Amino acid sequence: MTDIARLTSLANTTLTGMLDRMEAQGLVVRIPDQHNRRRILIQLTPKARRLQDAYDEVSEKNNAIFYAGFTQLEIQQFEAMLKRILQNYEEESQHE
Numbered sequence: 001m002t003d004i005a006r007l008t009s010l011a012n013t014t015l016t017g018m019l020d021r022m023e024a025q026g027l028v029v030r031i032p033d034q035h036n037r038r039r040i041l042i043q044l045t046p047k048a049r050r051l052q053d054a055y056d057e058v059s060e061k062n063n064a065i066f067y068a069g070f071t072q073l074e075i076q077q078f079e080a081m082l083k084r085i086l087q088n089y090e091e092e093s094q095h096e
Contacts, residue, residue, distance in 0.1 A: 001040050009086065027051075 005015050019042065022028045027048040033039035067075050 001042060004042060009089065022048075 001012070001015060001019070004010075005012050008015070010018070019028060019030070023030065026045055029043050029045060031041040031043055033041055070078070
């Protein structure tokens with residue numbers, strides 16, 4: 001869960017609530033790590049995996065709308081700037 005929080009920049013409390021709802025919907029399961037009792041592994045269920053194609057289709061349509069009229073270079077520059085902004089937030093949160 002710590003890895004998911006770090007990768008998504010979500011607070012642990014926010015992530016826990018989201019995972020609770022996803023687990024209630026049958027999308028994920030929490031599995032205790034057999035090698036480290038303090039860790040909980042999160043695994044997608046077959047139900048969640050079946051939704052992958054629909055998710056990818058919606059995501060591709062949204063990206064096409066979002067980036068309409070942008071050149072590939074503009075898209076790369078924009079995404080690089082977003083990554084820098086995220087890094088700024090990550091660095092700031094380490095100082096707190």
